[in-house]
Amino acid sequence: MRSIEWDETKKVVRMIDQRCLPQRLEMVECVDYHEVANAIRDMVIRGAPAIGVAGAMGMALAAIHSKYNDWEGFRRYLDEADKVLRASRPTAVNLFWALNRIQTILQRPIEDIEKLKKLILAEALRIAEEDIAINYQISLFGSELIQNGDVILHHCNTGALATVDWGTALGCIRMAHQQGKHIHVLVDETRPRLQGARLTAWELEQYGISYEIIVDGAAGYFLRTGKVQKVFFGADRIAANGDVANKIGTYMLALAAHSNGVPVYCAAPISTVDLSIPAGESIPIEERSADEVLDIQYKGENVVPKGAKARNPAFDVTPHFLLTAIITEKGVVYPPFEENLRQILS
Template sequence: MAINSAAIRWHGNSLELLDQRLLPTQTVWLTISDSQQAANAIREMVVRGAPAIGIAAAYGLALEAQRLGDNASLPALATAIECLASSRPTAVNLFWALERLQRTAGERTGSELVQALIEDAESIHQEDLAANRRMGEFGAALLSPGATLYTHCNTGALATGGHGTALGIIRSAWEAGTLAGVYAGETRPWLQGSRLTSWELLNDGIPVTLVADSSAGQLMAQGKIDAVIVGADRITANGDTANKIGTYTLAVLAKHHGIPFIVAAPLSTLDSELPDGSHIVIEERDGSEIRQIQGKPVAPAHCPVYNPAFDVTPASLISAIVTERGVIDAPDTSKVLAHLQASH
């Protein structure tokens, strides 16, 4: 089955990923043939965004099984699973997708296993798009008419199976006629806000104003922001949320200014195994990402760098978590657990 979305093209037996490192100036699709190439694409940020990472990993494992052919089995895929799992440590969707495909594999071997993994990867892709649509409806209902929103990083069709999580809410609100406009923070060091979010919103005709990350507090103080909406890479049992670095800062600012802070993420991002955010492994990336911007030096080459890819926002700063099953208001452990139980 062929499935095409903004960043992922599946042709039934082959995969293409949009190289998001080159947007918005170049549109280049890379062909992915096996699990190693899929893992490299995830690690090097060709594909990014927790849901899209999970989808790409699922297809990568299916492709590896296809490459093995008659020799395909769950034990034979162990190295591929380990390779994919190590590509990014924070995004829980990656591990969720791999665990789901391993359950699907079971005792199957050969062509039966290949077909089962392909069909399950396709289902993950399709389910994510449908979940984003439902998330968009639930989230848009939280917004007052004529709202102006602030968002961080990129949580749109490029980061998911389509439509988006936080950006999906923004799209749905725009479709419903309840959105006035969006401020997008540039999101250093990879500039997902300036390169990707502004690109997506402009393509959709949604009014967007790009700002430096450090402008958020000033905008809030001026009364220009009605709500902050962000995505998530992992949400723990108590509602603590790991998201792109800079999210925690926005949550503190929003709390100070009395502005709703909304997190949008599919159920697959909720990690009930971790009690709180202190247990989340935070990926630290190479210092060259801070010392350079797209290969151009902006700092001394020998300057030490601290470069965490994510930070953790405590649940106490979050107004609501929106999933495809509804809204968790003022999240805590009991509410997250009730939401998960109601979803089964």
């Protein structure tokens, strides 16, 4: 099953509601770009590649359902849709990359609006199909780094749910498993939204891959005691120098792994590399509602004091020197990242 797809009969976008997993597998139908933007913002759909595809399909919805027959009105309407979708989540560069591809279609000198609508939809569908092929290739390259018997520590969710299918870092693990390698995964729960405990664990159940969930704070213990051979995670944006913005907690995990000599691998499509950002300090970091941190219950009661406040950055930046390699669809990139990322992108 794909995490997101276009329903040609209904002319809607269907996506798995990831807020319901693992208790229920439910689908959401978005009928306009506002609903797609809300789905991205509320994390109905999440994961950088999947967000990019959702943005493109949101633009397709705007085009297909636009009531404007004149070019000026049509373009104004799509520009507004583009603006709303770009504002839905600021850190994942794949969203802007996909929307820029749709903008390229809009820049073509085509006066036939109906033809333009079809071209926009075709581009959105092409982005989705490319995502599957790209992540499959990432998974092939990444699986070569995994040995039979490895215990892998994985952060957040980077599987099929975070993409259209296959996934990035979790896709590498899935591929290694399909190749017959016996592996075990330690799944960081990934506070505060528990993407590891809820989503990665659910995916590993579907694939029949051995796993155990650990609290985020236990990662250092397993790394220090030599119980982990490799660390895998994804990326929401990669700066030109190789600094990686990813789900909060990635930096501490990479720091602990590096301190204990455990290889650290980031898996992401090259569309996640943003050469306009020289280093991680310039990557915008989304700060989400404090409620996500404070809404903790134990035996039906809140555990935090009434009136407590919280900070909730959704991402952090892992410096490039903590990474062993970055796995892309064009190959495994090793240091020096600034030089080699530019080379592989060219």
